[in-house]
Amino acid sequence: MICIDSISFSFECSHTVLEQISCQIEPGHCLAILGNNGVGKSTLLKCIARIYRPQQGRITINGAELNSLSNRQLAQLLAYVPQHSNAPHMMVFDAVLLGRRPYIQWDSTSRDRQIVSALLEQFQLTSYSARYLNALSGGERQKVFLARAMAQQPQFLLLDEPTNNLDPRNQHEILRYLQELARQQQIGIAVVLHDLNLAIRYCDRFVLMKDAAIYRQGGPEIITPQTIKDVYGISAEIIEHQGARLIVPQMDHITKAADDAKTTANHH
């Protein structure tokens, strides 16, 4: 389990980006981190991945203080896929093989290469293995970064908007894959998403962020028209369709908000 206990973080000379955040990433569960642009979702993941150090609070992984782990130990426990990644001039196979680095002593073994081949197969990337990363589409590259994270064979996985560049089919496939990964391999997953419908379909724990803090957290029951309005400022209806809950934004409110903005702009 990853325990995040009252962490606060601010960039130098800047406002508080995270204020007293407490939540947990549990093995076997997929936690969706939700909230508006700029609310601090990526910063929270970066604190957990030890890219940023919170000024206050503590984070433990399976009881061990995050700061007490070596880089190698951390990389064997936790994999992180950022929202934006640079594509190094590297072939797909080698990029995924990099995920094996926490386990490699001198040189990669045939087992490392087998793991990489199996992942490429799983993500339907085999035919891309000798292609350069910068010659791939955004979605293909995103799958490569996920495959690299899986090559680390982590117990915990942090993903920042992993479905950003994916077409609808790939979005569902990747999220279903993550859901099964959590359920079947007891991996603890935290995923930042903007698509509420994907979140309620595939995740089972939710953190709603607002004003640098956690506004609500819990199971699917916390996603209601009221919390959606409070967090995102939009009116939405939640309907049942074939046993699934669907969030339908009320377009008239959105159109009205856009009209109001236009009217205000015209007045100036």
Ligand SMILES: Nc1ncnc2c1ncn2[C@@H]1O[C@H](COP(=O)(O)OP(=O)(O)OP(=O)(O)O)[C@@H](O)[C@H]1O
């Ligand atoms: N390197 C930085 N230096 C100073 N401020 C930063 C830095 N990175 C992010 N911020 C600020 O911190 C806040 C939180 O940013 P963060 O990237 O965590 O938001 P987010 O919730 O991931 O947003 P999005 O949904 O747009 O990705 C924002 O106000 C942002 O402008």
Ligand SMILES: [Mg+2]
């Ligand atoms: Mg972000």
